[in-house]
Amino acid sequence: MTITDSSTLSALIKAYREAVIFQEAVPTAFKVAKMFSRMRWSNGGLVLLGVSQKGDVLGVDPSDLGEIYERFGVLCTELTDTRVEMGTLAMGGKLVVFLVFNDIPRHTNPLIGYSRGISRVMHF
Numbered sequence: 001m002t003i004t005d006s007s008t009l010s011a012l013i014k015a016y017r018e019a020v021i022f023q024e025a026v027p028t029a030f031k032v033a034k035m036f037s038r039m040r041w042s043n044g045g046l047v048l049l050g051v052s053q054k055g056d057v058l059g060v061d062p063s064d065l066g067e068i069y070e071r072f073g074v075l076c077t078e079l080t081d082t083r084v085e086m087g088t089l090a091m092g093g094k095l096v097v098f099l100v101f102n103d104i105p106r107h108t109n110p111l112i113g114y115s116r117g118i119s120r121v122m123h124f
Contacts, residue, residue, distance in 0.1 A: 019045030059094025
């Protein structure tokens with residue numbers, strides 16, 4: 001299964017095509033800081049955790065979700081003033097965690113239109 005199999009992820013990728021980052025695993029704090037910098041320069045962006053560079057859905061371990069949300073909650077509030085929305089999407093029995101960076105006010109709450117397919121949405 002690839003990210004193109006999800007209309008939700010395809011739409012988010014299209015909306016944030018200037019800066020889309022695929023991460024197979026949870027990145028280090030240093031890599032997260034570098035990602036935030038890239039998002040700022042491109043006026044927003046999208047990070048997908050549990051996705052290969054080719055766009056294959058690898059998934060994240062469901063038992064790691066709490067730690068992932070907690071870690072990014074801390075990093076988002078410490079490293080950026082940009083509004084960040086984080087959610088989880090199930091695809092073929094695998095979970096993809098995504099972060100949407102909203103640097104421009106008109107992008108506030110972009111996940112509202114996709115809320116049926118997304119679980120556990122948080123704002124930082």
